[in-house]
Amino acid sequence: MTTANDSPLAQDGDRRRWLALAVVMTASFMDLVDVTIVNIAMPSIQKDIGASFSVLQWITEGYALAFAAGLITGGRLGDIYGRRRIFLLGMSGFTLASMLCGIAGDPQLLVAARVFQGATAALMVPQVLAIVHATFPAHERGKVFGMFGAVVGLGAVSGPILGALLTQWNLFGLEWRPIFLVNLPVGIAGLLLGRRYISESKAPRALKLDLPGVVLATGGLLMLLYPLTQGRELGWPLWGNLCMAGSAPVFVAFVAYERYKTRRDGSPLVELSLFKVKSFAAGIGVEVAFGIACGIFFLIWTLYMQIGLGWSPLRAGLTGIPFSIAVSAAAGVSVQKLVPRFGRKVLQAGAVSMAVGVLLYIWETEHFGLGIKPWQMALPLVVMGLGMGLIVAPLTEAVIAEVPREHSGSASGLINTTQQLGNAVGLGLVSVVFFNALDERAVAHGRAGEAFAAAFRHGMWWVAGVLGVVLLLMFALPRKAPAAEVPAGADMEPAAV
Numbered sequence: 001m002t003t004a005n006d007s008p009l010a011q012d013g014d015r016r017r018w019l020a021l022a023v024v025m026t027a028s029f030m031d032l033v034d035v036t037i038v039n040i041a042m043p044s045i046q047k048d049i050g051a052s053f054s055v056l057q058w059i060t061e062g063y064a065l066a067f068a069a070g071l072i073t074g075g076r077l078g079d080i081y082g083r084r085r086i087f088l089l090g091m092s093g094f095t096l097a098s099m100l101c102g103i104a105g106d107p108q109l110l111v112a113a114r115v116f117q118g119a120t121a122a123l124m125v126p127q128v129l130a131i132v133h134a135t136f137p138a139h140e141r142g143k144v145f146g147m148f149g150a151v152v153g154l155g156a157v158s159g160p161i162l163g164a165l166l167t168q169w170n171l172f173g174l175e176w177r178p179i180f181l182v183n184l185p186v187g188i189a190g191l192l193l194g195r196r197y198i199s200e201s202k203a204p205r206a207l208k209l210d211l212p213g214v215v216l217a218t219g220g221l222l223m224l225l226y227p228l229t230q231g232r233e234l235g236w237p238l239w240g241n242l243c244m245a246g247s248a249p250v251f252v253a254f255v256a257y258e259r260y261k262t263r264r265d266g267s268p269l270v271e272l273s274l275f276k277v278k279s280f281a282a283g284i285g286v287e288v289a290f291g292i293a294c295g296i297f298f299l300i301w302t303l304y305m306q307i308g309l310g311w312s313p314l315r316a317g318l319t320g321i322p323f324s325i326a327v328s329a330a331a332g333v334s335v336q337k338l339v340p341r342f343g344r345k346v347l348q349a350g351a352v353s354m355a356v357g358v359l360l361y362i363w364e365t366e367h368f369g370l371g372i373k374p375w376q377m378a379l380p381l382v383v384m385g386l387g388m389g390l391i392v393a394p395l396t397e398a399v400i401a402e403v404p405r406e407h408s409g410s411a412s413g414l415i416n417t418t419q420q421l422g423n424a425v426g427l428g429l430v431s432v433v434f435f436n437a438l439d440e441r442a443v444a445h446g447r448a449g450e451a452f453a454a455a456f457r458h459g460m461w462w463v464a465g466v467l468g469v470v471l472l473l474m475f476a477l478p479r480k481a482p483a484a485e486v487p488a489g490a491d492m493e494p495a496a497v
Contacts, residue, residue: 016197017135017136017197019193019197020131020135020194020197020198020199021132021135021136021144021147022193023190023193023194023197023198024087024127024128024131024132024194024198025128025147025148025151026186026190027087027091027094027124027125027128027190028125028128028148028151028155029151029154029155030094030183030186030187030190031094031121031124031125032151032155032159033155033158033159033162034063034098034117034121034159034180034183035063035159036155036159036160036163037159037160037162037163037166037179038059038060038063038163038179039060039160039163039298039299039302040160040163040164040167040302040313040316040317041163041166041167041176041179041313042056042059042299042302042303042306043302043303043306043307043313044167044175044176044313045059045110045176048175048176049104049105049106049107049110050107051107051110052107052233053233053431053435054229054230054232054233054431055107055108055110055111056299056303057229057299057427057428057430057431058111058114058229059110059111059114060114060295060299060427061225061229061295061424061427061428062111062112062114062115062118063114063115063117063118063121064118064295064420064421064423064424064427065115065118065218065221065222065225065420065421065424066114066115066116066117066118066119066122067118067119067121067122067125067420068122068417068418068419068420068421068423068424069119069122069214069217069218069221070118070119070122070123070214071122071125071126071413071416071417071420072126072269072270072413072414072417073122073209073210073211073214073269074086074090074122074123074124074125074126074127075126075127075130075413076206076207076208076209077123077209078123078126078127078130078202079130079202079203079206079207080202080203080206080209081202082200082201082202083127083130083131083134083200083201083202084127084131084194084198084199084200084201085200086123086124086127087123087124087127087128087131087194087198088191088194088195088198089123090120090121090122090123090124090125090127091120091124091187091190091191091194092120092187092191093116093119093120093123093124094117094120094121094124094183094187095183095184095187095188095191096116096120097113097114097116097117097120098117098180098181098183098184098187099180099181099183099184100113100116101113101114101117101177101180102174102177102178102180102181102184103177126413129148130201131198131201132144132148134199134201135198135199157321157324157325157328160317160320160324161317161318161321162179162182163179163313163317164313164314164316164317164318165314165317166178166179166182167179167313167314168312168313168314207266207267208265208267209267210258210261210267210268210269212257212261213254213257213258213261213268213269213270214269216250216251216253216254216257217251217254217269217270219250220247220250220251220254221247221421221424223243223244223246223247223250224243224244224247224425224428225424225425225428226243227239227240227241227243227244228240228244228428228429228431228432229427229428229431230431231431232431232432232435232436255272258270258272259272270414271407271410271411271414273407274403274407274410274411274414277402277403278402278476279398279399279401279402279476279477279478280399280400280402280403280411281476282473282474282475282476282477283395283398283399283400283415283473283476283477284399284414284415284418285469285473286395286399286470286473286474286477287395287399287415287418287419287422288418288421288422288425289422289466289469289470289473290391290395290419290422290470291418291419291420291421291422291423291424291425291426292422292423292425292426292429292466293354293426293463293466293467293470294388294422294423294426295422295423295424295425295426295427295428295429295430296426296427296429296430296433296434296459296462296463296466297358297459297460297463299427299430299434300430300433300434300455300456300459300460301456302316303434303452303456304365304452304453304455304456305319307448307452308370308448308449308451308452308453308456309370309372309449309452309453310449315374318374319374319377319381320381322378322381322382322385323381323382323384323385324385325385326381326382326383326384326385326386326388326389327385327386327388327389327392328389329386329389330350330385330386330387330388330389330390330393331389331390331392331393332389332393333389334346334350334389334390334393334394335393335394338390339394339397339398343398343478343479343480344398344474344475344477344478344479344480346390346394347390347391347394347395347398347474347477348471348474348475349387349390350386350387350388350389350390350391351387351391351467351470351471351474352387352471353383353384353386353387353390354383354384354387354388354391354467355387355464355467355468355471356383356387357380357381357382357383357384357385357386357387358380358384358460358463358464358467359464360379360380360383361377361380361381361384361460362457362460362461362464364376364377364379364380365453365456365457366457369453370449370450370453391470396412396415398477398478399411399415399477400412400415401477401478402478429462430459433458433459433462434455434456434458434459435455437454437455437458437459438451438452438454438455439451439454439455
């Protein structure tokens with residue numbers, strides 16, 4: 001059995017390790033782009049296959065939920081059965097799921113393929129940093145993690161633009177489908193190279209699987225999110241309210257089982273003792289609330305620009321460039337310069353900046369009306385982007401700063417999971433905060449622009465409110481958060497941009 005410190009490639013300095021790195025970085029890039037590339041194509045998907053608005057929510061929500069539910073288990077499978085083996089299995093499934101998404105002609109089949117894609121990403125992504133640790137000696141990892149930071153930034157910036165171009169070009173008359181099919185040649189090449197150049201490694205003492213915990217947590221979330229997402233279209237039926245109420249005892253049963261699992265073999269899905277650390281518990285709240293805000297914003301923003309304003313996918317995608325650039329610029333400065341000096345005040349300033357940007361956006365959409373131009377949106381988007389950059393880069397280190405070192409791995413895994421869960425909940429809330437406020441009579445009478453703009457403003461007020469919660473929770477974070485040793489985002493999903 002090999003461990004992270006005795007990989008053949010790491011020991012003999014074999015140059016093949018850089019090819020192995022290229023493969024796992026490509027896999028990370030595929031996953032990051034796939035998160036960000038879909039939003040921009042939503043209106044095209046709706047028009048082409050007749051998807052309802054709730055189906056549009058599930059296209060992104062299903063991926064996020066499946067990814068979150070499988071992250072911790074995916075990491076443990078790699079520790080037990082081999083990171084290379086599980087990575088290649090996940091990459092195979094991700095490539096197959098991408099093909100299924102690209103050929104789906106039915107809205108429900110597309111949602112099912114996206115859920116499958118999220119589940120296979122949960123097998124693939126957790127292995128990436130473990131493979132890096134197994135492949136590279138300690139003195140080279142700093143350089144490698146820097147490369148990962150660049151990949152994260154590139155994925156965040158290029159995803160929306162690539163999605164806009166592939167949709168706008170309508171290659172071979174395939175409309176939006178190339179945003180998924182583009183993964184096929186990349187995935188096949190990655191599989192061939194990965195089999196040859198990635199060396200196998202396992203954990204010397206891996207934690208056991210907690211499949212009952214996964215079932216309880218996922219079941220509770222589905223009981224909450226399914227009626228929340230579908231309720232508006234179904235007229236908010238009684239069974240939906242009962243289902244959402246019933247999710248509470250399921251979550252209580254999950255906590256009880258996790259305590260039992262801890263006593264039995266010390267391998268719970270969630271290490272509940274971590275929540276005794278005040279800053280960690282508050283930090284998890286920050287992660288969830290921040291994910292909710294992002295989940296709401298990015299979906300309603302796309303719908304507003306393309307359906308409300310009638311912009312093309314390319315115009316909408318290009319409008320987001322100032323936001324993406326601002327996120328990347330602020331993220332780099334926050335970790336390297338600001339956080340070591342000002343600590344949690346940097347994150348709090350980020351929350352305030354994002355909220356100010358949201359309020360500016362609300363004002364501009366009302367002031368300029370349906371004649372608003374992309375350049376007029378640049379100011380609120382830059383303000384929001386700078387705020388997000390100040391948060392996303394240093395947040396993980398701030399959350400785990402006071403967690404005992406022996407639990408840092410479990411804490412990081414839980415942080416990554418809650419980020420995705422928050423995003424899934426935010427996407428589910430879009431039914432309430434956006435579509436519930438959408439004047440369908442105005443849409444039916446040809447005033448879709450006015451209706452979508454009003455619903456967008458309503459949703460943005462919710463985003464501002466959630467960011468207020470984020471700011472309050474940040475007061476429980478350590479005053480002086482340490483600078484990150486690993487660039488934030490190297491082992492996690494960023495919010496979809």
